[in-house]
Structure formats: structure tokens, C-alpha cells
Amino acid sequence: MRIVWIGSWIVSVALLATVDCKPRTLTEVPMPDYKSFRHVKSGLLLKGDADDLLTGIHHVYANDAAVEALRNRSDFPEDSVLVFDLFEPLDTPEGYKEGAHKFTAVMHKHSSFKSTGGWGYEAFLPDGKRVVSDANKMCFECHKSVESQGYVFTNAGMSE
Numbered sequence: 001m002r003i004v005w006i007g008s009w010i011v012s013v014a015l016l017a018t019v020d021c022k023p024r025t026l027t028e029v030p031m032p033d034y035k036s037f038r039h040v041k042s043g044l045l046l047k048g049d050a051d052d053l054l055t056g057i058h059h060v061y062a063n064d065a066a067v068e069a070l071r072n073r074s075d076f077p078e079d080s081v082l083v084f085d086l087f088e089p090l091d092t093p094e095g096y097k098e099g100a101h102k103f104t105a106v107m108h109k110h111s112s113f114k115s116t117g118g119w120g121y122e123a124f125l126p127d128g129k130r131v132v133s134d135a136n137k138m139c140f141e142c143h144k145s146v147e148s149q150g151y152v153f154t155n156a157g158m159s160e
């Protein structure tokens with residue numbers, strides 16, 4: 001009798017755990033703790049190279065899930081997070097250096113963001129203010145051009 005009771009208890013706990021794992025809905029992209037992420041690459045875009053908004057020194061960071069996908073060139077799993085952190089370019093005699101922090105752009109893969117290719121887009125100002133009012137127009141329309149790479153531009157520069 002006792003064995004049967006323990007058995008059904010285990011089944012109930014397992015069922016509860018299943019219910020608990022129901023996917024959560026995201027209404028907005030959370031600000032990630034990206035300084036603990038893996039640095040993937042950096043780049044310098046000067047006036048004329050790109051839209052003024054994107055000019056500067058940028059660093060791309062990825063969380064573990066996104067690093068694995070980049071490394072294996074596989075699909076990005078749920079909760080993959082990529083960051084594009086941008087600074088003004090300071091032209092000094094010793095070369096370009098990081099100036100003022102412009103913004104931190106974030107892509108968060110989640111089924112809640114179906115209308116923008118399964119990625120949520122947000123950009124945070126240094127004071128934490130959100131700036132994306134229309135992710136489709138401000139971000140997705142450009143990232144759509146790399147649909148074959150899962151809407152992610154960064155596909156190289158990962159050291160093995």
C-alpha cells in the first residue's frame with residue numbers, strides 16, 4: 001500500500017512540475033545582465049558607413065543559448081539573447097576610443113514575439129529608458145534581410 005501511495009505522490013509532483021513549466025508570456029524585452037554574457041565581436045562604424053543612429057564603436061554579446069547556436073550554426077532556442085552595445089567614436093591621436101554610451105540594443109528570442117520573427121527588440125538608453133515604439137519598423141525591417149541566418153547578422157568571429 002505504502003509503495004502505491006509513494007508512487008502516486010511522485011506522479012502528482014511530476015504533474016505539478018509540468019504545469020509549472022508552462023511557457024511564460026513576455027510583453028516586453030527584459031534588460032539582460034549582459035556584462036556576464038560572452039563577448040562575440042566588436043565593430044567600428046563611422047559617419048557614412050551606416051545610418052547616423054548606428055555609428056560608433058559597438059560590441060556584440062550573447063548569452064549561453066545564443067553562443068551555442070552561433071557556434072553550431074543552429075536555430076536560436078527560446079530565451080537566446082543578443083546585445084549590441086554602442087558608444088560614440090572618439091577620434092584621438094592614439095586611435096579611436098569609446099566615447100559616451102549611446103544605447104544598448106537587445107534581441108530576445110521568445111514565442112511571445114511572433115510578429116517580428118520570434119525575436120523581441122528593444123533599445124535601452126544609459127538611464128534605462130526604453131526607446132523602441134515600433135519594433136517592426138525600427139528594427140525588424142532591417143534584420144529581415146538576414147532571415148536565412150535567423151534574423152541575426154553576426155555569424156562569424158566566434159573563436160572555437
Ligand code: HEC
Nearest residue numbers: 043082083084105106107121122123138139142152153154
Ligand atoms: C539599418 C539596419 C538595422 C537596423 C534598423 C537595426 N539593426 Fe541591429 N544590426 C544591424 C547590423 C548590420 C548588425 C551587425 C553588426 C555587426 O556585425 O557588427 C546588427 C546587430 C544587431 C544585434 C546583434 C545581433 C546581430 O544581429 O548581429 C542586435 C542585438 C541588434 N542589432 C538589435 C537591434 C535593435 C533592437 C534594433 C532596433 C532598435 C536594430 N537592431 C535595428 C542592422 C540594423
